[in-house]
Amino acid sequence: MSVGAASAAVRYHVAMDTTISVEVPGVSSEATREAIDRAFRWFDEVERVCSRFDERSELRELCAKPGEPVVVSELLFAVLSFALQVAGESDGVFDPTVGAAMTRAGFDRNYRTGERVAAGEQGLATFRDVVLTPETRAVTMLRPLTLDLGAVAKGFAIDLAAKELENYANVAINAGGDLYLRGVDAQGGHWRIGVRDPHDFDSLAETFILDGRAICTSGDYERRDALLDEHHLLDPRTERTARACASATVIAPTAMVADALATAAFVLGPASGIAFLEEQGVEGMLITPAGKRFQTSALQEFIA
Amino acid sequence: MKDPRQRPGPTTADKGRQLWNPGRSGRMKAGLVGLSSAAIVSVYAVGYLHTSASEPSGVVAALPTANAVATVAPPIVTTKSSGQGTLPGAPATATPRATSTPKSGTTSSTAAVYKDGTYVGVGTSRHGNIEATVVVKSGKIVSAEISGCGTRYPCSKVSGLPGQVVARQSASVNYVSGATDSSKAYAGAVTQALVQAKA
Numbered sequence: 001m002s003v004g005a006a007s008a009a010v011r012y013h014v015a016m017d018t019t020i021s022v023e024v025p026g027v028s029s030e031a032t033r034e035a036i037d038r039a040f041r042w043f044d045e046v047e048r049v050c051s052r053f054d055e056r057s058e059l060r061e062l063c064a065k066p067g068e069p070v071v072v073s074e075l076l077f078a079v080l081s082f083a084l085q086v087a088g089e090s091d092g093v094f095d096p097t098v099g100a101a102m103t104r105a106g107f108d109r110n111y112r113t114g115e116r117v118a119a120g121e122q123g124l125a126t127f128r129d130v131v132l133t134p135e136t137r138a139v140t141m142l143r144p145l146t147l148d149l150g151a152v153a154k155g156f157a158i159d160l161a162a163k164e165l166e167n168y169a170n171v172a173i174n175a176g177g178d179l180y181l182r183g184v185d186a187q188g189g190h191w192r193i194g195v196r197d198p199h200d201f202d203s204l205a206e207t208f209i210l211d212g213r214a215i216c217t218s219g220d221y222e223r224r225d226a227l228l229d230e231h232h233l234l235d236p237r238t239e240r241t242a243r244a245c246a247s248a249t250v251i252a253p254t255a256m257v258a259d260a261l262a263t264a265a266f267v268l269g270p271a272s273g274i275a276f277l278e279e280q281g282v283e284g285m286l287i288t289p290a291g292k293r294f295q296t297s298a299l300q301e302f303i304a
Numbered sequence: 305m306k307d308p309r310q311r312p313g314p315t316t317a318d319k320g321r322q323l324w325n326p327g328r329s330g331r332m333k334a335g336l337v338g339l340s341s342a343a344i345v346s347v348y349a350v351g352y353l354h355t356s357a358s359e360p361s362g363v364v365a366a367l368p369t370a371n372a373v374a375t376v377a378p379p380i381v382t383t384k385s386s387g388q389g390t391l392p393g394a395p396a397t398a399t400p401r402a403t404s405t406p407k408s409g410t411t412s413s414t415a416a417v418y419k420d421g422t423y424v425g426v427g428t429s430r431h432g433n434i435e436a437t438v439v440v441k442s443g444k445i446v447s448a449e450i451s452g453c454g455t456r457y458p459c460s461k462v463s464g465l466p467g468q469v470v471a472r473q474s475a476s477v478n479y480v481s482g483a484t485d486s487s488k489a490y491a492g493a494v495t496q497a498l499v500q501a502k503a
Binding site for chain 2: 253
């Protein structure tokens with residue numbers, strides 16, 4: 001769905017269970033509207049491939065075939081490769097296999113026997129149970145598992161939409177609070193992006209100026225209970241809800257990176273999270289439940 | 305992060321991963337940023353394969369090859385080291401290059417086909433429910449308004465358009481990073497309405 005007044009530079013679309021807005025200031029022509037529509041179609045495309053909820057998605061069809069190599073599309077292979085790479089880099093703190101997430105949510109009993117199972121070799125699946133063969137673009141799940149590409153897929157859709165609009169000097173893409181910005185706004189000023197204070201709905205913890213960057217904030221301030229939907233809230237090292245951060249913000253050149261690393265950093269907590277972000281070459285800010293703030297060494301360059 | 309040398313010996317899965325992760329063991333890692341940038345380029349070049357109103361599930365409806373090849377532009381940003389950022393000298397009225405949109409059979413709007421009518425959906429949030437009314441005319445969505453707000457916060461604060469709300473309330477930022485439960489409720493309400501509207 002796309003909505004927008006004919007002459008406005010902002011158009012809206014709902015996909016991936018998210019409201020997406022694309023703003024292209026300074027241009028409002030039929031060609032621009034069509035370009036924005038093409039950008040929205042990337043969200044539809046990514047949803048058709050990566051949806052965890054639509055059983056006809058390529059991802060769900062893949063998950064129906066454990067134990068055999070399944071050749072998948074370029075898109076699915078790329079998103080899955082990236083998610084697994086982040087899992088490896090973060091030692092499983094970020095993990096697209098839902099099996100571990102169910103442990104996190106306390107759904108760690110074998111529903112047939114009632115026995116408690118831990119995530120890992122003998123228990124629920126982890127990212128190590130997914131094997132990729134790039135030569136054939138095949139995915140082999142070593143055991144039945146459920147993949148959740150959630151935020152990574154949304155970030156990738158943002159990046160593809162941004163590429164679709166790469167001829168435009170000024171662009172703002174907002175997909176449910178994950179953003180990519182380029183150029184300047186309708187008044188010719190820098191894009192100014194606020195990050196909500198996790199303890200005060202109406203206040204901003206910080207304001208950034210971004211150009212050619214994505215920003216994503218992982219937050220706990222609404223105290224979600226639907227843990228199956230928000231697997232990143234679990235710390236798989238403790239099998240407890242991650243409580244070290246109230247929010248984690250990452251700024252990176254692409255949204256897929258910002259999304260995945262905000263999730264990982266959120267769970268890792270202030271010290272390890274900041275170190276991880278520095279290691280990955282991105283900037284970010286973590287706020288603890290007590291309101292204390294930690295940030296990467298070069299974050300200051302983005303602060304308004 | 306742990307020293308990889310301290311990990312237990314490679315499992316079959318680890319060996320499989322090394323096939324696609326040659327940089328892991330060396331110092332010259334591509335890095336996640338490089339990996340995601342490469343993914344954007346390769347997937348974008350393929351174009352839309354799945355999004356199609358009439359396509360049954362599981363079938364890849366490839367765009368006409370000639371069309372796809374002819375209209376995927378050569379790399380525009382050859383002078384830049386990254387794929388992002390403002391194009392040097394790009395005018396504000398830059399004409400976008402043609403892409404792999406098929407020339408016939410689909411409109412320039414969303415690929416899904418909606419029946420004309422008015423549809424209502426409800427999205428839930430822990431702050432209360434949000435109802436959206438979606439109007440479809442000539443197969444296109446013309447409006448998606450919040451028609452009911454059972455939330456404890458005023459609906460103007462919990463709409464699915466945080467950037468617009470903030471812009472109205474304050475001149476200090478264009479957008480706010482971070483999703484809210486309620487913005488998800490709005491999107492959920494519209495999604496539910498559209499399920500009814502799909503042909």
